[in-house]
Amino acid sequence: MRATIAGVLLLLAVPVPVSATAGWYLLSPIIALDGDSVEKSTSAKAVTDPPLSQWHHEGAFDSARECNAQRERNWQKDFALWREKDKASRPWLVEAFFMRSQAAVCIASDDPRLK
Secondary structure, eight states: OOEEOOTTSTTOOOOOOOOOOSSEEEEEOEEEESSSSSTTOSOEEEEOOSOGGGSEEEEEESSHHHHHHHHHHHHHHHHHHHHTGGGSSOHHHHHHHHHHHHHOEEEETTOGGGO
């Protein structure tokens, strides 16, 4: 059974519905586990199939430039963790978050795909 990771660990967050307002959103795919919880799972992956309206809302920004700068910072952080994943207690989770960072997108708040 697959479960979406809840905000149990500092790195994890629950997907938040996106409402259309002026600006840009940083969205990333949700993380799916192969078990009911992180403790009961042995693998995870970033799930890009759902519509963007169901993706994790990482932040709202006034411009595409600000959004992309945050996307890059997130990627750099996750890349640094990924490079050290062999030292992690759950390297498969580190891998999933790195894949999530790679798939993250900045999107205008009025983009029709958010509906």
